[in-house]
Amino acid sequence: xxxxxxxxxxxxxxxxxxxxxxxxxxxxxxxxxxxxxxxxxxxxxxxxxxxxxxxxxxxxxxxxxxxxxxxxxxxxxxxxxxxxxxxxxxxxxxxxxxxxxxxxxxxxxxxxxxxxxxxxxxxxxxxxxxxxxxxxxxxxxxxxxxxxxxxxxxxxxxxxxxxxxxxxxxxxxxxxxxxxxxxxxxxxxxxxxxxxxxxxxxxxxxxxxxxxxxxxxxxxxxxxxxxxxxxxxxxxxxxxxxxxxxxxxxxxxxxxxxxxxxxxxxxxxxxxxxxxxxxxxxxxxxxxxxxxxxxxxxxxxxxxxxxxxxxxxxxxxxxxxxxxxxxxxxxxxxxxxxxxxxxxxxxxxxxxxxxxxxxxxxxxxxxxxxxxxxxxxxxxxxxxxxxxxxxxxxxxxxxxxxxxxxxxxxxxxxxxxxxxxxxxxxxxxxxxxxxxxxxxxxxxxxxxxxxxxxxxxxx
Amino acid sequence: xxxxxxxxxxxxxxxxxxxxxxxxxxxxxxxxxxxxxxxxxxxxxxxxxxxxxxxxxxxxxxxxxxxxxxxxxxxxxxxxxxxxxxxxxxxxxxxxxxxxxxxxxxxxxxxxxxxxxxxxxxxxxxxxxxxxxxxxxxxxxxxxxxxxxxxxxxxxxxxxxxxxxxxxxxxxxxxxxxxxxxxxxxxxxxxxxxxxxxxxxxxxxxxxxxxxxxxxxxxxxxxxxxxxxxxxxxxxxxxxxxxxxxxxxxxxxxxxxxxxxxxxxxxxxxxxxxxxxxxxxxxxxxxxxxxxxxxxxxxxxxxxxxxxxxxxxxxxxxxxxxxxxxxxxxxxxxxxxxxxxxxxxxxxxxxxxxxxxxxxxxxxxxxxxxxxxxxxxxxxxxxxxxxxxxxxxxxxxxxxxxxxxxxxxxxxxxxxxxxxxxxxxxxxxxxxxxxxxxxxxxxxxxxxxxxxxxxxxxx
Numbered sequence: 001x002x003x004x005x006x007x008x009x010x011x012x013x014x015x016x017x018x019x020x021x022x023x024x025x026x027x028x029x030x031x032x033x034x035x036x037x038x039x040x041x042x043x044x045x046x047x048x049x050x051x052x053x054x055x056x057x058x059x060x061x062x063x064x065x066x067x068x069x070x071x072x073x074x075x076x077x078x079x080x081x082x083x084x085x086x087x088x089x090x091x092x093x094x095x096x097x098x099x100x101x102x103x104x105x106x107x108x109x110x111x112x113x114x115x116x117x118x119x120x121x122x123x124x125x126x127x128x129x130x131x132x133x134x135x136x137x138x139x140x141x142x143x144x145x146x147x148x149x150x151x152x153x154x155x156x157x158x159x160x161x162x163x164x165x166x167x168x169x170x171x172x173x174x175x176x177x178x179x180x181x182x183x184x185x186x187x188x189x190x191x192x193x194x195x196x197x198x199x200x201x202x203x204x205x206x207x208x209x210x211x212x213x214x215x216x217x218x219x220x221x222x223x224x225x226x227x228x229x230x231x232x233x234x235x236x237x238x239x240x241x242x243x244x245x246x247x248x249x250x251x252x253x254x255x256x257x258x259x260x261x262x263x264x265x266x267x268x269x270x271x272x273x274x275x276x277x278x279x280x281x282x283x284x285x286x287x288x289x290x291x292x293x294x295x296x297x298x299x300x301x302x303x304x305x306x307x308x309x310x311x312x313x314x315x316x317x318x319x320x321x322x323x324x325x326x327x328x329x330x331x332x333x334x335x336x337x338x339x340x341x342x343x344x345x346x347x348x349x350x351x352x353x354x355x356x357x358x359x360x361x362x363x364x365x366x367x368x369x370x371x372x373x374x375x376x377x378x379x380x381x382x383x384x385x386x387x388x389x390x391x392x393x394x395x396x397x398x399x400x401x402x403x404x405x406x407x408x409x410x411x412x413x414x415x416x417x418x419x420x421x422x423x424x425x426x427x428x429x430x431x432x433x434x435x436x437x438x439x440x441x442x443x444x445x446x447x448x449x450x451x452x453x454x455x456x457x458x459x
Numbered sequence: 460x461x462x463x464x465x466x467x468x469x470x471x472x473x474x475x476x477x478x479x480x481x482x483x484x485x486x487x488x489x490x491x492x493x494x495x496x497x498x499x500x501x502x503x504x505x506x507x508x509x510x511x512x513x514x515x516x517x518x519x520x521x522x523x524x525x526x527x528x529x530x531x532x533x534x535x536x537x538x539x540x541x542x543x544x545x546x547x548x549x550x551x552x553x554x555x556x557x558x559x560x561x562x563x564x565x566x567x568x569x570x571x572x573x574x575x576x577x578x579x580x581x582x583x584x585x586x587x588x589x590x591x592x593x594x595x596x597x598x599x600x601x602x603x604x605x606x607x608x609x610x611x612x613x614x615x616x617x618x619x620x621x622x623x624x625x626x627x628x629x630x631x632x633x634x635x636x637x638x639x640x641x642x643x644x645x646x647x648x649x650x651x652x653x654x655x656x657x658x659x660x661x662x663x664x665x666x667x668x669x670x671x672x673x674x675x676x677x678x679x680x681x682x683x684x685x686x687x688x689x690x691x692x693x694x695x696x697x698x699x700x701x702x703x704x705x706x707x708x709x710x711x712x713x714x715x716x717x718x719x720x721x722x723x724x725x726x727x728x729x730x731x732x733x734x735x736x737x738x739x740x741x742x743x744x745x746x747x748x749x750x751x752x753x754x755x756x757x758x759x760x761x762x763x764x765x766x767x768x769x770x771x772x773x774x775x776x777x778x779x780x781x782x783x784x785x786x787x788x789x790x791x792x793x794x795x796x797x798x799x800x801x802x803x804x805x806x807x808x809x810x811x812x813x814x815x816x817x818x819x820x821x822x823x824x825x826x827x828x829x830x831x832x833x834x835x836x837x838x839x840x841x842x843x844x845x846x847x848x849x850x851x852x853x854x855x856x857x858x859x860x861x862x863x864x865x866x867x868x869x870x871x872x873x874x875x876x877x878x879x880x881x882x883x884x885x886x887x888x889x890x891x892x893x894x895x896x897x898x899x900x901x902x903x904x905x906x907x908x909x910x911x912x913x914x915x916x917x918x
Contacts, residue, residue: 033777201677205777216860220738223743232694232695243681279679288682306688307676314769319766331680401677401679
């Protein structure tokens with residue numbers, strides 16, 4: 001076994017420095033949905049990698065640029081035949097609602113062992129903790145033990161709309177043996193979790209326009225079509241209170257969990273009480289109360305979620321107006337074998353057949369689900385190297401509820417994709433007061449250092 | 460017949476001056492829904508009446524102050540036994556959406572014979588045109604021929620939430636023989652219209668909270684309740700695409716139009732094409748195509764209108780969030796004999812019985828419908844004095860679609876309430892680019908002068 005005493009000491013001794021660097025990155029807003037600060041943030045990321053000896057390129061796409069970086073050992077030297085690819089993203093979610101933040105989202109704030117700020121967890125903290133691990137290896141060993149490539153995109157929070165094409169076009173440049181995914185972390189028991197699959201997603205905006213301008217509700221209420229009502233009725237045809245999605249054919253290509261999937265899911269701890277406390281919900285849908293059934297429903301069932309509703313007057317008090325326009329953001333989470341293309345086709349046909357041809361569908365992004373084989377040796381390495389850091393065995397989860405563009409990594413680059421990172425349940429990703437725990441930031445860096453060195457020496 | 464040559468000349472000669480005064484009033488924002496500028500606007504109105512010899516008081520309510528003004532003739536002098544009450548309001552609708560205005564809403568702009576600005580029509584233009592008529596009578600006759608009282612409230616656009624109580628408490632002070640309502644005007648044929656009744660209203664906000672904070676949609680979509688879905692399903696139980704309101708008992712106390720009502724409605728001109736052009740709608744609800752059926756449906760049927768929808772992420776692009784909160788603004792227009800109190804009670808019972816006890820109802824204001832008898836002599840006076848001004852007979856409409864607090868005027872103060880004013884179909888009240896036509900502003904003042912003098916000399 002390699003001795004990690006010196007590497008761990010370097011990581012601990014230089015922790016404040018690394019958090020300062022993370023703070024600089026968080027202070028640069030980079031909201032993909034609002035096209036805010038992306039180019040500036042990409043430039044900052046380029047500098048951070050460049051000063052660690054990586055060759056860095058900012059590569060354009062149809063949307064936000066991708067930062068590609070590589071550290072290649074001289075051909076023939078030990079480790080030069082092994083390449084580890086790391087995927088991260090520099091974009092973040094919108095900070096709204098601003099009034100619910102205890103400190104401004106783009107002014108990183110360290111309080112009680114936590115660092116707060118938009119993107120500090122999702123995903124800038126993961127990226128900088130990995131750089132911290134690389135710093136430690138370079139400082140202690142005088143260099144890196146294998147080739148390392150970074151692909152850091154700027155549109156993950158808007159469904160990675162251009163990444164699939166980027167990967168197809170740059171498959172050779174990205175060639176690698178294994179891949180570390182953008183996230184990872186511990187659950188509410190402090191047990192590190194290995195997520196081996198992501199759900200897919202199909203994100204749409206549904207919109208209706210019934211008139212050229214809003215009308216006084218006293219005039220039009222009885223005789224004019226109302227865009228808000230049209231939207232409500234159209235949405236109501238998609239899903240009812242029984243939570244069954246009513247689009248004909250929607251469930252046809254759903255791949256149910258395998259026996260091995262169920263076995264792994266059954267090993268997960270009870271989360272019911274913890275979810276209720278954390279999110280302030282009083283009960284779960286479909287009569288679920290907890291246990292393996294809750295775990296399986298959480299990830300193996302496709303969803304139809306209203307993410308936002310917009311119509312008419314939304315200010316304080318009353319305004320008597322009949323809205324000419326209404327729209328909803330709707331996110332379908334896809335399980336293995338469902339595709340965004342098919343969901344779009346079924347959705348259009350369904351709305352038409354229900355009499356809602358006036359409801360427009362705007363596709364805002366999507367990707368299929370992707371999964372890595374639990375038996376892959378790299379998965380085993382990541383699981384084994386976690387225990388000395390976290391003090392407990394890593395738990396393997398076959399599929400998680402979130403989405404991400406792992407499908408082209410697995411299917412085009414043909415790499416196993418693993419999770420390792422600094423996350424924890426209270427991180428509030430996508431919500432106000434997003435934060436990371438400093439202790440887990442340190443552990444995450446130590447784990448990454450072990451993965452890199454373990455991969456380089458793996459047969 | 461009184462000769463109005465001199466009065467009409469005064470009104471024409473001093474038109475610019477009056478419009479300048481209106482411009483000053485419009486430049487003072489006074490948005491009741493946003494509690495913006497109300498006290499400042501009331502003070503401005505007080506000054507305008509004071510300099511015309513009215514005794515003016517600013518009287519407080521639980522909300523925005525009421526401006527009360529009276530011009531009383533010495534007891535025993537001719538006309539001192541007759542009192543005309545004028546009702547107006549100094550508050551305006553919110554100016555949003557700002558980007559759709561061609562000139563800023565609170566910077567009055569005169570273009571092509573029209574004056575633009577928020578409130579220029581609803582209701583500040585009506586008020587100032589009446590002052591202009593009063594100026595003309597005073598200038599020509601050296602005084603007013605009867606007592607005149609003004610009640611000018613500041614919460615009409617938020618359902619006059621405190622006016623009913625104010626009228627009850629100040630009934631003696633407000634004592635009068637007749638009342639001129641806040642609005643009036645011509646239709647698309649340039650025919651002046653006499654509206655003798657208003658629908659009532661019950662305006663509520665429906666809100667749902669399903670968790671203490673928004674949740675990442677990838678996590679919660681399959682297992683957590685979603686406030687936006689709860690709201691959609693609850694709204695869907697209120698009304699379906701057949702436009703029938705599904706609240707049990709809702710139609711029980713609806714008073715259908717009388718034979719005389721139908722007779723008057725049948726005299727109204729066709730509006731179908733004009734509505735389609737003006738509002739950019741392609742068809743009407745319930746298979747209506749026009750004619751008397753459209754007129755009757757427009758005002759004699761109670762409504763349930765979604766005025767606004769709010770939930771989750773509403774910005775550009777996508778945000779994968781499961782909303783913890785959702786709300787809708789909903790306006791019920793009431794026909795004679797329906798009351799807001801009963802609608803609230805039925806709505807609560809209905810939501811509970813449909814499984815939506817989690818949907819909160821916040822009452823944002825309301826009032827019953829109120830109607831004046833078409834046979835009242837003051838109504839006849841207003842109709843007769845319109846023809847010399849407009850060149851065509853005034854048309855009497857028994858009920859109109861809008862709402863207002865006429866019920867306590869009719870039921871508590873026991874006055875007939877008539878409409879006379881400067882409105883026209885293109886006025887865009889409650890919408891961007893609200894405007895008045897200068898020619899109608901002048902005609903409105905001429906008509907008011909005739910009503911005042913006619914009322915004073917009426918037996």
